[in-house]
Amino acid sequence: MQPDNPSPAVPALRLRGVSKHFGELTVLDNLDLDVEAGERISIIGRSGSGKTTLLRVVMTLEQADTGIIEVFGRPLGWRLEGGRRVAIDAKANRAVRADIGMVFQQFNLFPHMTAIENVIEAPVHVKGEARASARERGMALLQQVGLADKADHYPRQLSGGQQQRVAIARALAMQPRILLFDEVTSALDPERVDEVLDVIGALAESNEITMLIVTHEMRFARDVATRTIFMENGLVVEDDKPSIVFGNPRMPRTQSFLKSIL
């Protein structure tokens, strides 16, 4: 917390005791996490450590087995009542969920829609925004990701990097306050990685969106983030400034992970 800002702000995201199992496998292990508004957290760790599942639980694509999640102080999925979890109603849940957007490894664009149609689909059909204004905003977003000239192209006519930039514009079109990035460069040809990272980097500089970024791009994880989390076996092992996690990690397990990938 800043010394000149003594009143604690409501966290953008608050997880308490969140667990997730797949059969016998514990993928998230009683996880606690507070994310302040405006933070950009890079999440690193070995494959299988639970990073993607953490994002998917926050996105409500997976249901946590235990624990609670709050988004800007409002419960997502469940609220606590006398120590018990009680499901919140679907409409309230959708309203809370609307603050969160996600960009996926595999882009997930609608193949039968052009870039601009992909971007305006949810604003028009989920939010009920007028087509003309959605289109105007959508074009500005395509401009922002450097693809205004590709607005009428279909995904198959775009490179992987371009498709991923459309996917970022599509997520932004819903005006999320929290944006989740799940290994968004892993499916790209190496020469296409930087154009996507540059878009995310510019986004990080130019606005206030809180970001959780799962990535194997360690330089990016260090440079774009205000905070880095190292996960192992569904637990947060280290949680600190990127300069510390990457430069002088406190935990031997973080050190050995970073050594193993260098």
Ligand code: ADP
């Ligand atoms: P990471 O993103 O760190 O690689 P994941 O969150 O994707 O880790 O996965 C954690 C573990 O959970 C892995 O062992 C993975 O195989 C398993 N897992 C993930 N999703 C499912 C699922 N839907 N069903 C069964 N096992 C899953």
